[in-house]
Amino acid sequence: MRGFALSALHEPPFPARRHAAVELVAGESAGWVVDLGLIDTPAGLRRLAGAHPVELAGRACPDASVADLRLLADLISWLFVMDDACDEDGLGASPTRLAPTVAALLEVLDRHGDPVAPAPAGGGPLAVALDDLCRRARDRGRPALLLRLVSQLREYLLALLWEAANREHHRVPGVAEYVQMRRHTGGARPSFTLTDLAHPDVPGPDRRADPALAALDALAADLVCWCNDLFSYDKERATGPDAHNLVTTMASEAGRGEEAALRAAATRFNESLAAYVERDAALAATGDEGVHAFLTTRRDWIRATYDWSRAATRYA
Numbered sequence: 001m002r003g004f005a006l007s008a009l010h011e012p013p014f015p016a017r018r019h020a021a022v023e024l025v026a027g028e029s030a031g032w033v034v035d036l037g038l039i040d041t042p043a044g045l046r047r048l049a050g051a052h053p054v055e056l057a058g059r060a061c062p063d064a065s066v067a068d069l070r071l072l073a074d075l076i077s078w079l080f081v082m083d084d085a086c087d088e089d090g091l092g093a094s095p096t097r098l099a100p101t102v103a104a105l106l107e108v109l110d111r112h113g114d115p116v117a118p119a120p121a122g123g124g125p126l127a128v129a130l131d132d133l134c135r136r137a138r139d140r141g142r143p144a145l146l147l148r149l150v151s152q153l154r155e156y157l158l159a160l161l162w163e164a165a166n167r168e169h170h171r172v173p174g175v176a177e178y179v180q181m182r183r184h185t186g187g188a189r190p191s192f193t194l195t196d197l198a199h200p201d202v203p204g205p206d207r208r209a210d211p212a213l214a215a216l217d218a219l220a221a222d223l224v225c226w227c228n229d230l231f232s233y234d235k236e237r238a239t240g241p242d243a244h245n246l247v248t249t250m251a252s253e254a255g256r257g258e259e260a261a262l263r264a265a266a267t268r269f270n271e272s273l274a275a276y277v278e279r280d281a282a283l284a285a286t287g288d289e290g291v292h293a294f295l296t297t298r299r300d301w302i303r304a305t306y307d308w309s310r311a312a313t314r315y316a
Contacts, residue, residue: 008266009230010273012223012306014299021066022058029054029073036132037125038081047084052312053077059304060191061297064198071136072194078129079156079187085126086160087242094168095161102157105130109150109157113138137197144205145197152190159184163244172243172252183218185244186225192217192301201293212283213294219276220298224305226269231309233262276302 019025030049039045057073064072086092091101104123111117113134120127130153137146159181166173173181183189196202207213229246236242237258243249246268251261280295287295 008263008270009227009306010270012273012299012303013277014303016303016307017059017062017300019058019062019064019069021069022054025058025066025070025073026054028070029077032074032129033077033081036129038078038129044084048077048080050312051080052308053080055312056304056308059308060301061195061198062300064195068140068194068198071133072191072198074129075133075194076187076191078126078133079191082126082160083187086163092160092164092167095164098161098164101126102161105157106154108134109154112146112150115139137194140197142197145193149190149193149197152184152193155184156187156190166243170243173249175246175249175253178244178246178249179222182225182229182244182246183221186221186228188221188224188301192221192297195297195301196294199293199297201290202297203290203294207290212279213291216276216279216283216295216298219272219279220302223269223273223276223302226265226272227302227305227309230262230265230269273302 030045033039033048034045039048053076054069054073057069057076061069061072086098090097092098101123104120104127108120108123108127108130111131111134113131113136115135115138117131120131123130134146134150137149140146162181163185165171203213208217226246233245233247236245243252247258247261247265250256250264250268251258254261254264256264280299283291284295
């Protein structure tokens with residue numbers, strides 16, 4: 001399948017870039033994961049190391065300060081740990097099992113990184129790490145982005161309950177429903193927000209509400225998540241069918257065989273990438289400095305996901 005993905009997907013026509021401090025931050029971020037107890041087994045540490053979260057962060061945010069790169073890398077590590085707990089370790093097997101963890105993490109988010117709040121009482125290391133991420137985001141002094149981050153992380157957690165309900169009932173969602181929910185389950189949006197946090201010139205809430213900019217942001221999240229789906233499909237198929245993949249939903253809804261569904265999903269990615277490039281160019285032609293900063297961050301994310309997916313053993 002990785003061979004199929006490499007041959008069928010069009011390469012994003014954006015420059016590949018990489019932060020100079022990836023190796024430095026990789027060691028620091030791995031230490032953060034261990035110190036907070038997010039992972040406490042050699043197998044889990046190997047799994048996270050193979051995912052190369054800092055490599056993804058460094059490619060997605062190549063112009064950030066080292067501190068901002070570290071914050072993004074730690075968020076990506078947290079998302080990977082949470083996803084693996086749900087997808088591979090059984091936490092997301094049913095809403096009943098997942099709900100107490102989600103409730104504890106929502107309680108953390110409700111604090112908005114309050115620097116004087118006591119340590120989270122429930123939720124274990126996931127809650128402690130999430131609290132640390134929110135406090136550090138708050139320290140950046142950009143409250144609008146903090147509020148957006150907290151809102152998007154809430155959406156992510158609630159969307160995990162949707163996935164758990166589907167698993168419990170062996171339900172494959174329709175394509176339109178899946179595409180909508182994938183924007184939340186993929187963790188792309190909070191990752192975008194921390195990338196924006198590293199760029200002082202990105203548009204404020206008034207400009208971000210522009211329908212053209214909002215639509216481009218949603219399409220960028222789609223491309224990031226669908227790229228993940230295509231590269232991860234082979235692994236998911238080997239460990240058991242997973243309803244939460246673009247290929248699976250397209251196969252189920254249209255009654256396609258596996259090969260036809262793979263090609264249809266790749267075509268959808270390629271056509272959406274072409275549409276993205278057109279919309280990006282139109283906004284770049286008339287946009288101000290803030291819009292150009294926004295476009296740069298989303299281009300970096302699309303290109304980073306493609307390049308990272310080709311190499312990360314997370315999808316092998």
